[in-house]
Amino acid sequence: MRGVATDIGPIHFVGIGGIGMSGIAEVMKNLGYTVQGSDVAEGYVVQGLRDKGIAVTIGHAAANVAEAAVVVTSTAITRSNPEVEAALERRIPVVRRAEMLAELMRLKSTVAVAGTHGKTTTTSMVAALLDAGGIDPTVINGGIINSYGSNARLGASDWMVVEADESDGSFLRLDGTIAVVTNIDPEHLDHYGSFDAVKDAFVEFVENVPFYGAALLCLDHPEVQNVLPRVRDRRVVTYGFSAQADIRGVDVTPVPGGNRFACVVRERDGSARTIEGIELPMPGRHNVQNALAAIGVALELGIPDATIQQGFSAFGGVKRRFTKVGEVADATIIDDYGHHPVEIRAVLAAAREGARGRVIAVVQPHRYSRLGNLMEDFQTAFNDADRVLVTPVYAAGEAPVEGVDAQALVDGLKRRGHRSAATVTDADALADELAATIQPDDMIVCLGAGDITKWAAGLATAIGERR
Template identity: 55%
Template sequence: MQMPRETGPIHIMGIGGIGMSAIADILHAKGYTVQGSDQKESANVRRLRAKGLRVFVGHDPINLVGARYVVISTAIRKENAELQAARAKGLPIIRRAEMLAELMRLYSTVSVTGTHGKTTTTSLIAHIFTAAGVDPTVITGGIINDWGSNARLGNGPWMIVEADESDGTFIKLPSQIGVVTNIDPEHLDYFKTVDNMHREFEAFLRNIPFYGLAVACTDDPVVAQMLERLELRRDGRRLLTYGTSQGADLVLATARVEGHKTFFDAELGHAVRGGARALKGWMVPVPGQHNALNALAAIAAASEAGIPDETIKRALAEFSGVKRRFQLAGTWNGIAVYDDYGHHPVEIAAVLKAARNGARGRVFAVVEPHRYTRVRDLFQDFAQCFKDADGVIVAPLYSAGEPPIDGVNSKTLAEAIRAAGVPIVETV
């Protein structure tokens, strides 16, 4: 049974967020009446309005007039006046993951989670499935350049979803194919401890059904140790591993960056659908070994869905990228300027390594630190992650609504980066 189309207006609080806007997009495309509110105007708000959705700027109880259900994310605080009014009216309050899970129940599903690489990997899988004529429905955490959107309603049987781990609700998503890219300390404001975070990822893998497939990168030591503990294969569960180690089912044999492209070879083992084989001379038009690994995860998922190698290879080579994922923003006096959303030290280090490998000259980084709690919890990692840069400019810290923390600011971070050996470090 699915949610009836005649369901009254679904009101989405925080509708301008990257995840919530995608859910709104799909619900609207499937024929549901959708409205919402957000704190501010944004490109996502304008995009949804252009499609006919009613979107209010600012949270106010009056926005709820006519609403039948209210969808919220963890970004909506319990003291929010609009949320309090919804509860006073007795309106059903639905968590973001619960609504996403309702949509996913209608499809065979691929879910991609992990601390880094989720958006690119999800987008690669979505692009391959689309190029293969599978016509998937897609919800991802970034704007896919080909579509100008983070969501797509298809007519095929598959749904490709980026499973955001930030609030632990990703374990509620029904996943036929579940991909784990890596696991690093993150979102500790929610998880409280690293052990709690690891338990949630273990639950995600355990929840993949007996007829499904787990895909995981064993280059990540936390993932590798987790797989040893879970012993999925002992219990007859299907698992594909990928990485640079010869013990993986999909081995990244070589990878080299030329400009904005990464060329790679891979060896696929017998466990991969289609049997053991070598992939020679493949290319993905995003730089960095980490993106070659993302491509391997996409190859594993696409092979499982029965998509032939030649289609996968062609689709990877034609991938147009994701907005703000090492995206070429332009050039100035012969200097290439790239934009990347990465805000975790591991992501920053990977982007700078890719830039260093593809650069003909010096590499300078401009960083806007994101969240006081993240910078506090990972301060030493932030200090060390800029070593591939010749210089760093540190912008004022973006709070994302968090209160300031003593001693955590752009000045103290700049001092730590300078102490780590970066020759030029400035604040603005």
């Protein structure tokens, strides 16, 4: 690796079990660096890193950075962390995750995928199409790519595909050769202060593209469309279902386990051609939209139409993106990371499209601040669910906020006309409730960015034991 010498000494990741941190750690390990880290708890990501030869300590302590040459932190790590304090005291460089990712990106041409929702799936699809095209990219993603069994991979080519996280503004350090913006919604307002500041950040992200690169923007999303007149001197390619899009999805047909669709490609000379019969093994119209972004990237890199078709047909999906995790009493259990109202609507629409029976949503609100700021949006996001069961808020380190809790969400759902919404106190209570009420062909969709995934993983067994 040019730039940072591999013999600088141990690179210590604080919070290495985070999905964004682990990918960078894994790639740097594969590049020949000495990598170590710490996290507050065990988990499948931590175990996966250990399996790759990375030493991980559970718990944060000053002693963990005694031999470190560099300390890398995520947005979740504060300056009061004992490892960060010790590093600063010893004058060990402390860098943010995005700064380290930017160093990796400097060495390659990069596809950077940003947006409030859909980043992880879109990044995975781009990687799949580049793989199919023989490009062999380095990939750093925000979710486990099923075909890799990991969220990261070191490739042999000069191309890199990364998920660009906008949550703390640090994605502005990531200068992509090709930038993708899937959508722009009010999110992370605790950092930005206003939605206008969020929109300004995405404009800057697009303008960071070099003159020889391209920005792919989703024309279906009004706030992304509003970016267009603000971008100067950069080549823009639009995608979506809009008749005005350069990469346009048409003839979307749900099929078992996914969608079939066609793509109309408008060339620079104004002519158009159609890529027919694309089979995407993921349900939901929103995933077709994500696929259109990946098609746009693939075409920029000269990947043939037939290879694009092959790449999608072999796409293995992403962990926790509409992932089937169990069956019980002829009902299906789905685990999904969706935790924003827009994501929840899209996931439940996909569930409604594919369900033979009722759709039962089990939602774990993630952060009091998000639930409070978007309460009205949450209260109208569950219309495609026949039943809604709301768990306690997953705090993610935040203090409780009076009047912002599971009951407030349930009350709001009922005021807005939902016929069946209730709270559940814990995983056992959820299993009790479902064991008594599920019916054949029900689809139980567990939603959230916290530990609801553990509830989902054990739910089939827990229900079975109670029936």
